Every structure is written in structure tokens, then in C-alpha cells.
Amino acid sequence: MPETFQDFDAVVVGAGPAGSTAALVLARAGRRVALLERGPYPGSKNMYGGVVYGRVLDGLLPAWWDEVPAQRWVTRRSTMVLTPTQALSVDFRTQAWGSPPYNGCTTLRPDFDRWLAGKAEEAGAVLITSTTATGLLRQGTRTVGVRTDRPQGDLRAPVVVACDGVNSFLAKEAGLYHHPEPEHFTLGVKEVLGLPRHEVEKRFALQGDEGMDIEILGGTGPVPGGGFLYTNLDSIAVGVVLHLPALAASRRRPEDLIADLKAHPAIAPLVAGGDLKEFSAHLIPEGGYEAMPGVVADGLLVAGDAAGLCLAAGLWLEGVNFAIASGQAAAEAAIEALRSGDSSAAGLAGYRRRLEASFVLQDHKKLRRAPGLVLSERVQHQYPKALCDVVEALFTVDNPAPKRGALRAARAVGKNDGVRLRDLARDLYTMARTFG
Amino acid sequence: MCQKWVDHRPEVDPLTGAVTTDPRTSAASAADHAALEWGLRMVEGWGGELLVATAGPAAAEVVLREALAAGAHHAVRIDLEATATSEEVAAGLAERLAGADVVLCGDWSLDRGSGSVPAFLAAQLAAASGLGCTVLALDPDRPGEVRAERRLDGGRRERLVLESPAVVSVEGGGTRLRRASLAGVLQAREAAVEVASAPPLTPSRPPLRIGPYRPRPRSRPAPSAELTARERILVLTGTPADRPPPQLLVLEPAAAADRILDQLRTWGYLL
Amino acid sequence: MSDPERIPDIDFEDRMASVEFRVAATAHITVDGDACRGCTTKACVTACPARLFVPTSDGGILFNYEQCFECGTCYLVCNRAGAITWAYPEGGHGVAFRRS
Known part of the structure; x- marks a missing residue:
């Protein structure tokens, strides 16, 4: 193949948060960058739990909160532990999250992603929608561009940034995924239910543009995973995240598991009467640090979900912020490589270094044990049951019997629910090391 | 094109x-x-x-x-x-x-x-x-x-x-x-x-009102409790037994159109 | 908490009708029927959130591609390497979320 002209300095595949950020940073550095999107508009293929934590945008788009298409600003966060007939919530509210610089907002991805891609376009990136990257253009092992599904659709560039999502066919083609195993993925399914605005505010005790975010443990029946409920302006998003191999083995239908969650006595009144606006499903890379693919190859960088950068670690459920940060790091490394004229893996190695130095890999490293812990049988079923039983024993007034006290109640429940002290101690130690 | x-x-x-x-x-x-x-x-x-x-x-x-x-x-x-x-x-x-x-x-x-x-x-x-x-x-x-x-x-x-x-x-x-x-x-x-x-244009006819189909509410007395369920439904849905029998009219096109419009007005479909 | 007798709160057809799919002229999923006939688990049938895979009486799998969420569950849960091949649909086609 002869050396042909280079259309762009960089091709970014996928106009999600990672890709649009990468394109934005490259374009601001004066680089000619193409931003490919296979959907008819950015965000059309994307779905997530529901909250974007925007602190990571501060450096890129100052006062982003004035223009981000936010639904609500999360000021109330609740973690809920469920058994079939019990519910225990830790509910937190702070007004500090309800004013600039804010903490997180609920937003719809078709709005948010389009907004962010618009920022990249304003900076000079060339957004090309309705165009699927079908493969890498390679010279030997070196990536020199991408093929698209359009006639005469090859795009050449010294650097390709693959932000093509959780299934990343480009990273797989480059041999960066060693074991894309089902146990490293969860399936997220969700319903967006329309409710009048005042009804959302009444049910979740919110005012104005305040929002609520509920994470749920133990609401997914036989399948390890989690549930969530988020408030939008005049709708709510309710869904479940399901560990893929267990879902397959359970023979349960994903939408039935949502229905079960919605029928739980603690959830049912919150979602009652909601009118289904959209049902959606998407995979989540949940393998954490241990399952991460390679992120750098000759002429190629991988960012966002494609690089497995998603934190689903019980207390924290984040992805968009990691995508944005990794997109930014990829762009900075690409700019460096373009300046030095070396876009080989060595020239692009600054990407991995940047990730290591930032919260992206530090959080992932710190929480490397979280996926196994959170999806374990004990955390999914045994502890929720034991925790709820202890609290129930504590608050059940059974006069004339005298109060037992928390420790005695816990001991009795532990015995009853089959919690082994040795397991508990080990899990508590892991939790302390992971979340502490 | x-x-x-x-x-x-x-x-x-x-x-x-x-x-x-x-x-x-x-x-x-x-x-x-x-x-x-x-x-x-x-x-x-x-x-x-x-x-x-x-x-x-x-x-x-x-x-x-x-x-x-x-x-x-x-x-x-x-x-x-x-x-x-x-x-x-x-x-x-x-x-x-x-x-x-x-x-x-x-x-x-x-x-x-x-x-x-x-x-x-x-x-x-x-x-x-x-x-x-x-x-x-x-x-x-x-x-x-x-x-x-x-x-x-x-x-x-x-x-x-x-x-x-x-x-x-x-x-x-x-x-x-x-x-x-x-x-x-x-x-x-x-x-x-x-x-x-676009060139200014005088519409050739007044614009029609466009809106959702809204059948007019009609108040009806409750049907007699002595009727059977089927008869009560017939009364309530306005399917009376004493409706005027259908007529077959043979008219010139123009007269037929007028007659149709008259009838639609009678039924309340046209104002 | 799961009651198999409970009538679903949302009919599956209505559920899928809430999503826009811009159907491409060609399928982006292919299924190797011979591989499926030897498969005893057929995990794709229950795990696919869009119910695209239907077992046939001769032990094979009948599939639709039109209402695909493009999530990738099917090929990941498939225990016969290569029985389900899957690529993204032609640009501009497939699922188009608006509120997700």
C-alpha cells in the first residue's frame, strides 16, 4: 500500500463523553480531528444509570453547569438495602450540591452527549454522524486510520482514538483485549417513566431543580447486581444492573427483574403510575482494574468504556467522568506524539502515564477488589438480610421482654442467617482496604 | 427535487x-x-x-x-x-x-x-x-x-x-x-x-381549525334498571331502536353534495 | 418477591414500542444454526433484553435483528464460540435512544 495523504491529524471513533472530550482537546490544540459517530446523533446509542459528575469538566469547560443540559442537580443520595420484605436506607442530603460548582446532575445521554460533541465541533472538530467505523486501517501492526461503512470511506490519520464503547471492536481488532469474558460485564436495563414534575418533587421530597439518586443493593433476585432509581425533571429512571453469567444461568428475563424491583414495597409507591417513555439496555464493563485491556498500541489509543474504565463499586457508580478524563488524557498524549512526530506505542505512552497519575487509574486500582466483593453471594444476599434483621430486631418493641441491645441482636441474627464470623471479618477487612 | x-x-x-x-x-x-x-x-x-x-x-x-x-x-x-x-x-x-x-x-x-x-x-x-x-x-x-x-x-x-x-x-x-x-x-x-x-400568498380559502377529535358530551338519563344489560348499553351508547330508517337518495352530484352537508350539520359533525 | 403468576406491568410489545429503531436493510447479527442445534443452554434466548432469539422446534435458533439494542449480551453469553457473530449496524441505523 503506498503512503497516501493524511486526511486528519487524528480520528476519534465514537462521539460519547470520551470521544467528544478527546476531539475537543485535540481541536483546541489546532489539530485537524474527525469525530466519527455511528448513530444519527451523538448519544443515540448510549445509555447509563443517570448521573454525570461534572467536576472533571471544570478545567475543560469553566462554568459548564450554566449550559449542561441537566435534568436535576443531585442533592439527595440514598443507598438502599433490600430483602424481599425489608428495606434499609442510608439517606443523605446536602444543599451544597444544589448550587455551583455542584456535584452531579441527572441528564439524558442523548442531550448530554450531543451537547459535549457540540463543544468539540465549536472548537473545530469535524463531527461525522451516521458513519460506523468497521475496522482499523493497518500497516503491519501499526494503525494508520479507520475503515468506515461509507463508499470510499477510509480515513487516515497518524493517531486513532478508539472511544467506541463497551464492545470496542477496534480495541479487539488491535489485539488489546486478551479475555473479553462475560464475567467482566453487567447488563444494565432501565425504564424511563414519565411522571408530572410536581409528582416527582413530592415523592422524592425535592424542590426546584434538586434531584435524587438511589442505589439499591439486594433488589435483583437471584442475579447478583444492583438497582437504581434517579429523578429527571418530569420522569424517573428505574433499572437494574445484572451480572452477565449469572443472568444467563438464572434463565430470568431482564425486564422481569425490573418488574420485581418495581413491585418491592419500598419502591412501588415511588414508581406507581409512571408512564413508560423509553426502555433501554446496555452493557457495562465491570471488571475493574484487573480486567482492563491494553490502552495503547502503535497509532492507537483506547479510552472510555472501550478501555473498561467504569467504576461500578457499590458505593460509587461512575463512568462518564472516567470517560471524560481518559478522553482528555488520550488527546493530550496524542498532541504530544503529533508534536514529536512519533505516534508509535512508545510515542503515545504518555497516555498510560497520565491515566496512572490521575484519579482514573488510581480509583480503579484502589477499588480493584470491589467488583468481586460487591457481586459476591454474601454481599448480595446474606448481608442485606442480616443487616435488615438486626435493625428489625433492634426496633421491634417486644415488651414485656426487655431490650436485647444491638450486639446481642446481631449475634442472634448472625447465627440465624448463617453469617460466618470468619467470612464477615474477611469481607470487612476487604471493604476497609477497598473503600477505606 | x-x-x-x-x-x-x-x-x-x-x-x-x-x-x-x-x-x-x-x-x-x-x-x-x-x-x-x-x-x-x-x-x-x-x-x-x-x-x-x-x-x-x-x-x-x-x-x-x-x-x-x-x-x-x-x-x-x-x-x-x-x-x-x-x-x-x-x-x-x-x-x-x-x-x-x-x-x-x-x-x-x-x-x-x-x-x-x-x-x-x-x-x-x-x-x-x-x-x-x-x-x-x-x-x-x-x-x-x-x-x-x-x-x-x-x-x-x-x-x-x-x-x-x-x-x-x-x-x-x-x-x-x-x-x-x-x-x-x-x-x-x-x-x-x-x-x-417565499412569495406572500393569499390563501384561497380560510384555514380549517385543526385539533384533536372531540366528540361532544351528551347528557343522558340513566337507563331503566328493568332493562337487560345489553339494552342498557344500547340506550347509553345512543343506538336507539327508533332511529330513522336509512334512506336511499338519487340526486344530481351538486344536490347530493348539499344533501350530505345538510345531514352532517344535522348530526353535528359540521358547524 | 418474584411471582411468576403476576401479570407484567408493561406488555413486552409496548415496552419495545417505546424505543425507536431505524431498521437497516441488512442484518448485523448472524447465527450459525448448526452450532445452535448442539447447544443445550441457549442462554441468548432469555438473556437478550430485546427477546431477539427464539428457539425453534428442531433445536435451532431463529433470530430477529430489527429491534436490537446493540448491547452485545448475546455474543458474550453464548457458550459456542462463533455461533453468534455480531457487528454494529450500518451507520445511522439501529437503535436511537432519546431519553436514556
Whole structure:
């Protein structure tokens, strides 16, 4: 193949948060960058739990909160532990999250992603929608561009940034995924239910543009995973995240598991009467640090979900912020490589270094044990049951019997629910090391 | 060749009938795409240039850029509100399309379109019209002559031969728009789109009130408890046994139309 | 908490009708029927959130591609390497979320 002209300095595949950020940073550095999107508009293929934590945008788009298409600003966060007939919530509210610089907002991805891609376009990136990257253009092992599904659709560039999502066919083609195993993925399914605005505010005790975010443990029946409920302006998003191999083995239908969650006595009144606006499903890379693919190859960088950068670690459920940060790091490394004229893996190695130095890999490293812990049988079923039983024993007034006290109640429940002290101690130690 | 920017998935509020549209789901219809494909085949076979026109707000230019990417040569947008009537749209388009050998349109648009714009256009341009065609045959040696086929009742087909100038509208099924090349898409982003204003137009008749169907409430006394359930339902749903028997009237067309209008007024369907 | 007798709160057809799919002319999923006939688990049938895979009486799998969420569950849960091949649909086609 002869050396042909280079259309762009960089091709970014996928106009999600990672890709649009990468394109934005490259374009601001004066680089000619193409931003490919296979959907008819950015965000059309994307779905997530529901909250974007925007602190990571501060450096890129100052006062982003004035223009981000936010639904609500999360000021109330609740973690809920469920058994079939019990519910225990830790509910937190702070007004500090309800004013600039804010903490997180609920937003719809078709709005948010389009907004962010618009920022990249304003900076000079060339957004090309309705165009699927079908493969890498390679010279030997070196990536020199991408093929698209359009006639005469090859795009050449010294650097390709693959932000093509959780299934990343480009990273797989480059041999960066060693074991894309089902146990490293969860399936997220969700319903967006329309409710009048005042009804959302009444049910979740919110005012104005305040929002609520509920994470749920133990609401997914036989399948390890989690549930969530988020408030939008005049709708709510309710869904479940399901560990893929267990879902397959359970023979349960994903939408039935949502229905079960919605029928739980603690959830049912919150979602009652909601009118289904959209049902959606998407995979989540949940393998954490241990399952991460390679992120750098000759002429190629991988960012966002494609690089497995998603934190689903019980207390924290984040992805968009990691995508944005990794997109930014990829762009900075690409700019460096373009300046030095070396876009080989060595020239692009600054990407991995940047990730290591930032919260992206530090959080992932710190929480490397979280996926196994959170999806374990004990955390999914045994502890929720034991925790709820202890609290129930504590608050059940059974006069004339005298109060037992928390420790005695816990001991009795532990015995009853089959919690082994040795397991508990080990899990508590892991939790302390992971979340502490 | 004309394209219309229309929402493929508008949301209709079942209570108020209010329609919400979204630019993200708005695009040209399959019929408009088929028309564009035939337009491209015409200029490939006959030579000449393909002008793509739309009437609508600035956001409607996406359909023009899509057509430019696929191979159209020029683009013009007639600046009109999305709510403009077919007559206004046709008048606006006709001014810019006068002199074209063949004008191609989709058969009707998705937003409850009636397919009347092509007909108005043919009238304005004093052109031959072939509306609702399924397939066209283009002979490279006879530029400007369109042989078209369209459906008739009972599974029959009709073949038309249209001489230039002609307005042809085509169905969406069967003809798929080619996929634009990457270079085409990149060029279309930068291409110039001419914007023309529509001529002022006095509507030929007053606009009709458009709204959701609202049957009038009628108060009815509760039916006697002695009736059977079926009879009570008949009473409540206004299916009385003593309705006037159907009549067969044989009248001249004009008198028949008057009679129908009278009857509709009596029933309350017309004001 | 799961009651198999409970009538679903949302009918599956209505559920899928809430999503826009811009159907491409060609399928982006292919299934190797011979591989499926030897498969005893057929995990794709229950795990696919869009119910695209239907077992046939001769032990094979009938599939639809039109209402695909493009999530990738099917090929990941498939225990016969290569029985389900899957690529993204043609650009501009497939699922188009608006509120997700």
C-alpha cells in the first residue's frame, strides 16, 4: 500500500463523553480531528444509570453547569438495602450540591452527549454522524486510520482514538483485549417513566431543580447486581444492573427483574403510575482494574468504556467522568506524539502515564477488589438480610421482654442467617482496604 | 427535487392532542429519499444538474446537506415556518423550481401529509403530473421523458409517460437512497445553501381549525334498571331502536353534495 | 418477591414500542444454526433484553435483528464460540435512544 495523504491529524471513533472530550482537546490544540459517530446523533446509542459528575469538566469547560443540559442537580443520595420484605436506607442530603460548582446532575445521554460533541465541533472538530467505523486501517501492526461503512470511506490519520464503547471492536481488532469474558460485564436495563414534575418533587421530597439518586443493593433476585432509581425533571429512571453469567444461568428475563424491583414495597409507591417513555439496555464493563485491556498500541489509543474504565463499586457508580478524563488524557498524549512526530506505542505512552497519575487509574486500582466483593453471594444476599434483621430486631418493641441491645441482636441474627464470623471479618477487612 | 424535514416519531399528547417534535428524529421521509435517488439516477443518465429544495426553518437544512452528500449539485431552502400550508410551500418552491425539466417529490409527508404539494406544484408550474408512482423507467436516449408506473385499485397498475416539464411524486417503498460517500459527507458540511423567501400568498380559502377529535358530551338519563344489560348499553351508547330508517337518495352530484352537508350539520359533525 | 403468576406491568410489545429503531436493510447479527442445534443452554434466548432469539422446534435458533439494542449480551453469553457473530449496524441505523 503506498503512503497516501493524511486526511486528519487524528480520528476519534465514537462521539460519547470520551470521544467528544478527546476531539475537543485535540481541536483546541489546532489539530485537524474527525469525530466519527455511528448513530444519527451523538448519544443515540448510549445509555447509563443517570448521573454525570461534572467536576472533571471544570478545567475543560469553566462554568459548564450554566449550559449542561441537566435534568436535576443531585442533592439527595440514598443507598438502599433490600430483602424481599425489608428495606434499609442510608439517606443523605446536602444543599451544597444544589448550587455551583455542584456535584452531579441527572441528564439524558442523548442531550448530554450531543451537547459535549457540540463543544468539540465549536472548537473545530469535524463531527461525522451516521458513519460506523468497521475496522482499523493497518500497516503491519501499526494503525494508520479507520475503515468506515461509507463508499470510499477510509480515513487516515497518524493517531486513532478508539472511544467506541463497551464492545470496542477496534480495541479487539488491535489485539488489546486478551479475555473479553462475560464475567467482566453487567447488563444494565432501565425504564424511563414519565411522571408530572410536581409528582416527582413530592415523592422524592425535592424542590426546584434538586434531584435524587438511589442505589439499591439486594433488589435483583437471584442475579447478583444492583438497582437504581434517579429523578429527571418530569420522569424517573428505574433499572437494574445484572451480572452477565449469572443472568444467563438464572434463565430470568431482564425486564422481569425490573418488574420485581418495581413491585418491592419500598419502591412501588415511588414508581406507581409512571408512564413508560423509553426502555433501554446496555452493557457495562465491570471488571475493574484487573480486567482492563491494553490502552495503547502503535497509532492507537483506547479510552472510555472501550478501555473498561467504569467504576461500578457499590458505593460509587461512575463512568462518564472516567470517560471524560481518559478522553482528555488520550488527546493530550496524542498532541504530544503529533508534536514529536512519533505516534508509535512508545510515542503515545504518555497516555498510560497520565491515566496512572490521575484519579482514573488510581480509583480503579484502589477499588480493584470491589467488583468481586460487591457481586459476591454474601454481599448480595446474606448481608442485606442480616443487616435488615438486626435493625428489625433492634426496633421491634417486644415488651414485656426487655431490650436485647444491638450486639446481642446481631449475634442472634448472625447465627440465624448463617453469617460466618470468619467470612464477615474477611469481607470487612476487604471493604476497609477497598473503600477505606 | 424537493425534500421535507419532518419528525418520524412525533409525540402526541393523548389528552390535549398537542404534538411535540424533536429535531433529532426529524429527517426526510423514505419517500423523499426515493425521490432523491431517482433524481440522482436522472442526472447520471441524462446529464444536467440536480437542485434540491426544501421549505422550512433553518434546522431543515439537514435534509439538504444529506442530499448534497449523496450527490445533489445545489441546494435551496425556502424560508417558511414548519406550519406553512401545502399551498404556501408549493408557491415558494415553484418560484425557485420554474424552468426545471423534471421536479421530483416524495408522495406524501409523514406528518399527516396529504400529498398535495406535488399537485399544487404541477399546477403552479403548468407541468404534467404523475403522482404516487412506484417505479420510474429512464431512457438515456430520451432525456426528460419519464415512464412511470403507479398503483390502481384492485391490484392493477397504470403506466404513464410524462414529457418534460413534469412533476413526479414517488412512493417510499422499493427504492433506497444510495449511501453517501465519506468525501460527499465532508464536502456537504461546507457546501453553500441558498436561502430564498417565499412569495406572500393569499390563501384561497380560510384555514380549517385543526385539533384533536372531540366528540361532544351528551347528557343522558340513566337507563331503566328493568332493562337487560345489553339494552342498557344500547340506550347509553345512543343506538336507539327508533332511529330513522336509512334512506336511499338519487340526486344530481351538486344536490347530493348539499344533501350530505345538510345531514352532517344535522348530526353535528359540521358547524 | 418474584411471582411468576403476576401479570407484567408493561406488555413486552409496548415496552419495545417505546424505543425507536431505524431498521437497516441488512442484518448485523448472524447465527450459525448448526452450532445452535448442539447447544443445550441457549442462554441468548432469555438473556437478550430485546427477546431477539427464539428457539425453534428442531433445536435451532431463529433470530430477529430489527429491534436490537446493540448491547452485545448475546455474543458474550453464548457458550459456542462463533455461533453468534455480531457487528454494529450500518451507520445511522439501529437503535436511537432519546431519553436514556
